[in-house]
Amino acid sequence: MQKMNFVDALTDWCAAASLKLDGSFAVRFGQSEDGRPKSSAWVNVEAHGKSAELIVWSSGEAEVSFQDLDGAWSDEHYDFDSVGQMVDVLDLMMQRVGS
Numbered sequence: 037m038q039k040m041n042f043v044d045a046l047t048d049w050c051a052a053a054s055l056k057l058d059g060s061f062a063v064r065f066g067q068s069e070d071g072r073p074k075s076s077a078w079v080n081v082e083a084h085g086k087s088a089e090l091i092v093w094s095s096g097e098a099e100v101s102f103q104d105l106d107g108a109w110s111d112e113h114y115d116f117d118s119v120g121q122m123v124d125v126l127d128l129m130m131q132r133v134g135s
Contacts, residue, residue: 042092043067043077045119049126050079060084061134079126081133088129092122100125102132 050065060083067077078091087103096116103109116122 040096040119041094042096042098042116042119042122043075043094045122046077046079046090046092049123053126061130081129083133084135086133088133090122090125090129092116096122098122098125100129102129 047065047067050063053063062080062082064080065077068075074093074095076091076093078089080087080089082088085105087101089101090098091100092098096114098114098116100112100114101109102112114121114125116125
């Protein structure tokens with residue numbers, strides 16, 4: 037069974053998202069480049085005064101933070117078993133920031 041690479045999957049999602057977003061969202065992406073055995077990547081999405089950020093490690097561990105209009109942050113932890121689970125969280129991020 038092939039091991040999933042969540043960092044590569046997030047990179048692909050960001051590339052696809054940048055092609056289809058209409059400019060109302062600001063999307064920033066980055067990833068670790070220091071050769072650590074457990075690499076990570078992150079994406080930050082902002083729109084309408086709200087922000088969301090996903091940090092995912094190659095293992096599937098992830099942290100998601102949401103910032104609402106009042107500036108309050110909420111954090112959630114995930115252990116993804118599939119890329120589909122990660123995409124569901126990315127979709128949720130886009131919905132919460134975009135509304």
